[in-house]
Amino acid sequence: MTRIREHGIRVVGDVHGDLNAFRHATATERFVIQLGDLVDHGPDSAGVMELMLDLLEQQRGLFILGNHDRKLGRALEGRRLRRDPPLEETLRQISLPEYEGLPERIYRAIDQAPTWLRIGRSLFVHGGFHTAMLSHSSVPGLGEMSAPLSRALFGETTGRMQPDGYPERRLTWINRIPEGMTVYVGHDRRSTDGRPWRRTGRLGGTAVFTDLGAGKGGHLAWIDLNEP
Structure with missing residues (x-):
């Protein structure tokens, strides 16, 4: 892409309806790659989606599909989902007359959104890395669930629930990232110092976690890359 060659990339973590922060993050000449979970929890999911759609139409950015975005897409398909107040609020907002x-x-954009994207030695995905992402193109996010798609959307889980009601996650997938490759993810809030959290696996590859809690009491993170 011409914009990437000329200006580089800005990687933006989970937004969750934090429109003011997303406006700041996208005020750049760089090509924006947003790592999913644009909606739910924060104050203005409708405004965030409208801004993201503008970036898509202007060819200034794209978003990787997150689990919250997929859930919104399935709701817009008319599927019956279990009660989810943040999703219900997002649906209310995007249905306002204005x-x-x-x-x-939104549905068209979610249906077409990549579930992972590889550029050079960088891979961009919402939840976690799967080795199939090295040899297979991104799969449709609203289609049939597969191991790579599950990893892309939800990361890697143990099958147990945490006290907060969320699935317990593990990070053994970091050890499968090849040397020289960096995987940029959202979804999993691991940072303890307010900056993106980096870990290197056994093969020498690196994972960078960008979710700093935007829309949930934290803030929005972004990272600028010149040579992905």
């Missing part, structure tokens, strides 16, 4: 036509535009 956003006429927005649900249809």
Whole structure:
């Protein structure tokens, strides 16, 4: 892409409806790669999606599909989902009269969003890395679930639940990242110092966790790359 060659990339972590922070993050000449979970929890998911759609139409950025974005897409398909107050609020916002036509535009964007993206020695995905991502193209996020798609959306889980009600996650996938490759993810809030969290695996590859809690009491993270 011409913009990437000329200006580089800005990698943006989970937004979760934090429109003001997302405006700051996207005020750049760089090509924006947002790592998913644009919606739910924060104050203005409709505004965030409208801004993201503008970036797509202007060819200034794209978003990797996150689990919250997928859930919104499935709701817009008319699927019956279990009760989810953050999702219900997002659906209410995007259905307001001032956003006429927005649900249809959002659905088309979610349906077409990549579930992972590789550029050079960098791989961008929401939840976690799977070795199949090295040899297979991104799969449709609203389609049939597979091991790579599950990893892309949800990371790697142990099958147990944490006290907070969320699945317990593990990070053994970091050890499968090849040497010289960096995987940029959101989804999993690991930082303890307010900066993206980096870990190197046994093969020498690196994972960078960008979720710093935007829309959930934390803040939005972004990283600028000149040579992905």
